[in-house]
Amino acid sequence: MDANNRNHRFLDPGSLSSWIERFAAELAAQRYTPLTIEGYTSSARHFAAWLGSAGISIDVIDDDVVRRFAEHRCRCPGGRQWLRISPKYSRRAGRFVVFLQKAGIARPPLKVTSPYPLLVDYQSWLRVHRGLSERTIVRHLRDLHKLLPELGTATLDYDAARVRNVVREWRERTGPANLRTITSALRSYLRFLAGVGLCRPNLDHAIPPVLQWRLSSLPRYLAAADVERVIASCDQLTRGRLRDRAILLLLARLGLRAGDVAGLRLSDIEWTSGMLRLSGKARRQVRLPLPQDVGDALLAYIEQERPRVHQEAVFLTMIAPYQSFAQSSHISTIVALALKRAGISDPPSTGACLLRHSAATTMLRSGATLEAVGTVLRHRSLDMTAHYAKVDVAMLEQIAQPWPGELPC
Template sequence: MDANSRNRWFLDPGPLSTWIDQLADDLAAQRYTPLTIGGYTASARHFAAWLGCAGIAIDLIDDDVVRRFAEHRCRCPGGRQWLRISPKYSRRARRFFVFLQKEGVARPPLKVASPYPLLDDYQSWLRVHRGLSERTIARHLRQLHKLLPELGTATFDYNAARIREVVREWRDRTGPADLRTITSALRSYLRFLAGVGLCRPNLDHAIPPVLQWRLSSMPRYLAAADVERVIASCDQLTRGRLWDRATLLLLARLGLRAGDVADSDSAISNGRPACCA
């Protein structure tokens, strides 16, 4: 009997069983792997069984209930002895809760007035017209919530100078990797605004590229004194070290490349002169 069969046997999801199967179908339609789907459904089944043991009706599930599940000291069926479930496990259970909200089974989230109502339309635009994943959409929204207090909401007043100023301010606060994520979200948001006629077009071209060279911190070459020190470290009386010294001299004095030296070593070890290799 595999793990999923044991979980099905010990954990009774009750009336939510059908919705767990529908969650699996929904995840499969989004091309999640069977292993990932199994993880989500196992968490959902645990969550549903815990609701039944706690006597919590489906229409009473809310964020506080999900938090209580995440913090409960697990003694649920199946021999579990967890002091607390992992954050990853609880996030999977929350995903099931969000799915139930979307299907109209659980109570919908409370509507909180957003200081940036355009972000709701932007979120729909990313989902429908760009086909981005929910994770990427959430990352874009997080970055824009950082930028909009400085950029402002008067989109018709946006100009290249203002956009560059905001990017320059964030360049001084964060590293290149984070700045690339921020500018990517801003560039996408400006394209959305231009597309719906809420700002002048082509403002996304005002965002300067974030340059980063992977090996920029490495020295381009060794100083002459350092090279001589490395060569001198090879003991000329030891056969192996003498070979190392010869290799270093080929590299330093003749300017040969590593591949050239390797070919010479191979030719010598095979008994041929290097010039015939």
């Protein structure tokens, strides 16, 4: 008798048997392989049998019960002599518990209440009125949880001196880059409070600026030939070749941000007009022309490689469950791996912004105006686009003045 049949025979899941079958059906609907499904159901069957032997009823299952299962010294039926359950095994049992919670069989997880109720309204304000991304909202809330213990919750008592003192204390604890992020969150929170009448107005002006030299560094970019090598490196892949090629072309030809690519939806591609609809920062809607090679790459990926699942996102993971990218950093990881495959050992950076900067630099050197480049990159201010003028050496040579030391006295 093989191990699989032995586990089925000795491990009695009791009343959860039918739910394990439904769990397997859900995994199959998400395109998991039979081998992976068997691994999940074996963990679920073991967990259900342990519940019965430990005398734990289904309605009290929670994260603590899963932890106890992971730490128990297994002497369960089936010839097991395990000192400890492996983390992967216990995570699979935890996945079964999540399935039971969604089905209403196990009690839902406890909601962690924030000690600062105003942050709930502030979060909604950021999402609805400011149009910030969920990632930015999470960052603001994380920074405010650091500040509010010192700032206090009596918002009507806030004054300029208290705000400055809090910022001054954090200036001693962290670096300039992190301090800029923290003060940005604090300014936003004070504007929200003033708008709903919970603190005196204009307190955000009391926050001292964090000094920095704007646009002092050169843009990090790749030469046009290196960009093509990066795109061609996708041919080395056996899985995800068409997907990664389409992603790299979007970054290199249109200068999209990583978040733009991760959030791209099927309905955003206007095949008839050859346009791409994007929702940028603060929900600003723009339409960009779709170059021929980018459109061809997108079509090839969607028709030949994209999993056939009901997902609106264009780009999905290549293993089940087929989902959209949870974070835009996954797009930067694709770029980093492509740089490595292309043999570019010392790139100026390894994120998706490297191809965005390269696209801007190439457009400028090809004769595009700063206004045109700024339109493609969707810059709010031309000052940001002017940053790329520093890499147009040919133009700079025409306006450069001779060194004063070479002139006669």
